Amino acid sequence: MKFNVFTEMEYVVKSASTLILNINALRTQHQTVLSEEFTIDPYIKTEELPATAGENRMVRFEVDKPQTIKVTYKATVDNHYKTVDYEGLYETAVAQFDHSIIPYLYPSRYCQSDKLYRLANDMFGNIVNPFTKVIAITDWIYWHVEYLSGSTNSETSAFDTVTERQGVCRDFAHLGIALCRALTIPARYFTGYAYQLQPPDFHACFEAYISGEWILFDATKLIPLNGMVKIATGRDAADTAIANIFGDADLTSIVVSCEPAEDGFEAFNYGPVDYKGISYL
Incomplete structure (x- = not known):
């Protein structure tokens, strides 16, 4: 069954900080990520970290100055059970x-x-x-x-x-x-x-x-x-924490959704x- 998933998170970063987010759909033998998009506004370069404990797709990025950032993730996922x-x-x-x-x-x-x-x-x-x-x-x-x-x-x-x-x-x-x-x-x-x-x-x-x-x-x-x-x-x-923050940053809003991408x-x-x-x- 295919699902559309979506996350939008807004952070107020008060000083230089590193954030590690764990919101990406996992790729497994029976869960296929058909398409996905991870963006940060304003643009910040990201790095996906290899899993060292359990299964995850953590994304790390650095915010070098105080500012408000918006993280958006959306994907279409086909999972089989x-x-x-x-x-x-x-x-x-x-x-x-x-x-x-x-x-x-x-x-x-x-x-x-x-x-x-x-x-x-x-x-x-x-x-x-x-x-x-x-x-x-x-x-x-x-x-x-x-x-x-x-x-x-x-x-x-x-x-x-x-x-x-x-x-x-x-x-x-x-x-x-x-x-x-x-x-x-x-x-x-x-x-x-x-x-x-x-x-x-x-x-x-x-x-x-x-x-x-x-x-x-x-x-x-x-x-x-x-x-x-x-x-x-x-x-x-x-x-499996959704977010690990190293620095001074506050989550001010979050939107999450998961809906079937096809009928039936x-x-x-x-x-x-x-x-x-x-x-x-």
């Missing part, structure tokens, strides 16, 4: 994981799976099927954590979220990841453009590695799972136990 029948999935032994999967089992800055081991095993450890186990995790988060805009900040971790029982999409994703890792299910943070998200914004969810597939889960249940355009994946939000799109909404998993590969 498949549905996965959870009944046929099995749990993979850690000894069989490829080395690239292992880092997604470890605790990370925002996903302290070691602190949540007892909680995860008490609540979900008796579920045998790994897909059903992750569905149970996402359902528990949905019903027991209040989605509340502005309730958390950049320091909020999964442990904080399970304690305070409130958060936004980033916090829901971190908690899902931490609980999965506590149950020896590799999990990673997923950020992207999301169709039908209200209000429009970037969206965070997570992928769990089950039976050789990275399968998408979203405990917020705010968007259709097949309406995502992937920007980045990583251990947690530290690897059918939203695949999150369902109950009969839900079939989405894999973007």
